Amino acid sequence: MGLYSISLYGLYFLLIITIIYLISILIDAYKVMVWGYAPYIRSGKKIVNRILQEVDFRDNSVVYELGCGDGRFIRELAKQREINCIGYEYSLAPYLLAKLFNFFSRKKVKIYYKNFFNENLSNADYVFCYLMPKPMEKLSKKFENELSPGAVIISNTFAIKNWRPKKVIELKKRGVLSNKIYIYIK
Ligand SMILES: C[S@@+](CC[C@H](N)C(=O)[O-])C[C@H]1O[C@@H](n2cnc3c(N)ncnc32)[C@H](O)[C@@H]1O
Structure with missing residues (x-):
């Protein structure tokens, strides 16, 4: 040839x-x-670090990141704790990035190219998401049906309608907007 x-x-x-x-x-x-689904926008480092400070992730627990993007959150978490981290991502480019970063990472997480609405979350101890109001509304039903009592949900920016958060953390930004992190316990 x-x-x-x-x-x-x-x-x-x-x-x-x-x-x-x-x-x-x-x-x-x-x-x-x-x-009205969420586009690929990463959670900032400051936000990720603040969540890792605020939430006491128990060793050997199961953490799902719904719409994990390039997997920054679960990768950081897996570096700090002995935790089973699982990320679902249905968009090809961030999924491939997540796989690439995971390949080079010291601590491995599980990343699946899947729509999280089709996956069962019943063994979750913690769920992290950064989505949009519409998917949060749909997810609230899934959380009600599948999550065990005591499961912790952490949502970057978007609240779950009709759920009372256990804690709301507000992060100051330079611009007009400020980020809120909502923490719920089922
Ligand atoms: C705003 S980004 C957040 C990325 C990452 N969680 C973070 O905080 O850095 C939302 C991600 O969720 C993904 N996503 C949205 N709906 C999804 C679904 N139903 N199943 C899997 N991934 C989804 C999008 O493709 C996007 O990458």
Whole structure:
């Protein structure tokens, strides 16, 4: 096989990857705009650190991150505690990033390319999410049906309608907005 055909195959490969990536971005944009689903925006380091300070994650407990993005939160948590960390992500680009970061991380977490609405959360001790009002509303029913009493839910920015938080932490930002972290106990 000549050099010319190898570089042609390489070019085709890159083209296919780019097309798949662009299609996945379009699907994500559709989900965000039409269904009101959460886009991929990471929780800031300050927020992650504050949650890790505030919440006493028990050793050997089970923690789910629903819509884990690149997995920053569970990766940080797994570095600090002996915890079973599971992340669900249905968007291709952040999922692949999460897998890549996990590969290089000292402490491994489990990352699945899945829609968390289709997964059972009954063994969760803690759930962390940073989503949007619409999925939070749908999730509240799932939490009611599946989570055991005593399970802790931590939500970055978005409250669960009709649930009373055990604690609300407010983080000051330079701009007008300030971040709130809602902590619930079922
Ligand atoms: C705002 S980002 C938060 C990322 C990460 N949890 C963090 O705090 O850094 C929300 C993520 O949830 C994912 N997501 C939204 N709905 C989902 C679903 N039903 N199943 C799996 N992932 C979902 C999005 O693709 C996005 O990456």
